[in-house]
Amino acid sequence: KNQVEQSPQSLIILEGKNCTLQCNYTVSPFSNLRWYKQDTGRGPVSLTIMTFSENTKSNGRYTATLDADTKQSSLHITASQLSDSASYICVVSGGFQKLVFGTGTRLLVSP
């Protein structure tokens, strides 16, 4: 069964600290993996999209990694800011198939 699991479910960190969110998937075949940021009451916004051959991709203070062999991805946030408080959703695509969404990690950055 195609699934995407994220951990932790929720996380609280102090402003300025780093954190890493995890994503494990069983989607096959694999086409690409995306990380989205979703602010409360808003639509998801794309942070990164990685294909099979990409191991790491950065977008400002966000760095995503992908290990296609172990089917794991992580999203690392550096020097967190209050505006980073949001849900982070990992989404995996199997090509022509529809996207498989994780349930997200809710991050709260505390002052």
Added chain:
Amino acid sequence: DAMVIQNPRYQVTQFGKPVTLSCSQTLNHNVMYWYQQKSSQAPKLLFHYYDKDFNNEADTPDNFQSRRPNTSFCFLDIRSPGLGDAAMYLCATSRGFTGEGEQFFGPGTRLTVL
């Protein structure tokens, strides 16, 4: 700026009263999607259009219908909303096939059913 626009942002309707949600895009993407997202859950795909071709998910209730009169606009019609239909409804677009093109989401419409 090119974008995905949803109107209204907040919609209140009564139990059983039909409601229509609207989505428009300036990206000229050929694929448009409707998702339902309930609190603390992942978005759930209801259906999508590839150009004029309509693709309904197997578990989407008959209560939900969609129209795409042209490339730019797509509507979600809920014929008889129930309390369980209260959710955030997200419209998204992509260029190309479902899994290949990056999806761009609108800000969503929060539907409340009284």
